[in-house]
Amino acid sequence: MKTTLEITAEPLPRDLAFLGERLTAFNDGDVGASDRKPLVVFVRDNAGEIVAGISGYTAWGWLYVQWLWVDESFRGRRIAAGMLDAAEREALARGCHGAWIDTFSPTAARVYERQGYRPFGTLPDFPPGRHRIFLQKRLA
Template sequence: MALPRIEIIETGVTSEHEASILRPLLEYNNQAARHASYNEFAILLRDSESNDVTGGLYGQFDHGWAFVKLLIVPEAYRRLGLGRQLMELVETLARRHNCEGLWLDTFDFQAKPFYEKLGFTVFGELEAGNRADGRYFLKKRFTP
């Protein structure tokens, strides 16, 4: 059997590229893991006049944990409790799906103190450097 050809794509990466890699990975994971599952979810913030999505939360239920992949509250609506409300809603969803807890990552210039106030703790860190921003990995494990 001939080895596959390796191709590097630095610009023009598409959702099809991602799907073609994700598909066999999920197939393997679903066969090998004890708690195989992968479902995406979104909680949207919509403009009350235009109904356009202006922010919100996107995540995944993945192998017994809920992962918050994206969270944005538009600057005009910050400090009004919307971020906390989104996180409370995702926690409710995660509990409904019998998740062990929530996890997420955030850069050092983003919202680490916000998540810590919500009960998240750091379980990993990529330190900042001359060519990199710091990044924190946080979790909130549910108590039985």
């Protein structure tokens, strides 16, 4: 059977969904169902506007924080810490035993370390001139 290699920066949503479904089926058969569920925490101001948020998911007993953002005018108020605490409590309620996050911001890495996260790896020059830092925390 002949195959064709395709490279695209604009994949069709149905093609991405197909890929995700196939990988999920493989992983479920290999290591068991992930029980993957989105986990999002928002902080809103008095007008209801989002001023901070976390987006990630829980799977295989771990919380992964993919995005964490705090509006500049709200930084320095421990909002990130409060969101992480809330996300970790929810992850514990879902049966998670650990959490991980990554960043290339030295300032963010210090915030995460104050929250009990510990580095477990780095990727140099990602982006150039910085290191992407991977951190983890055991949840209790």
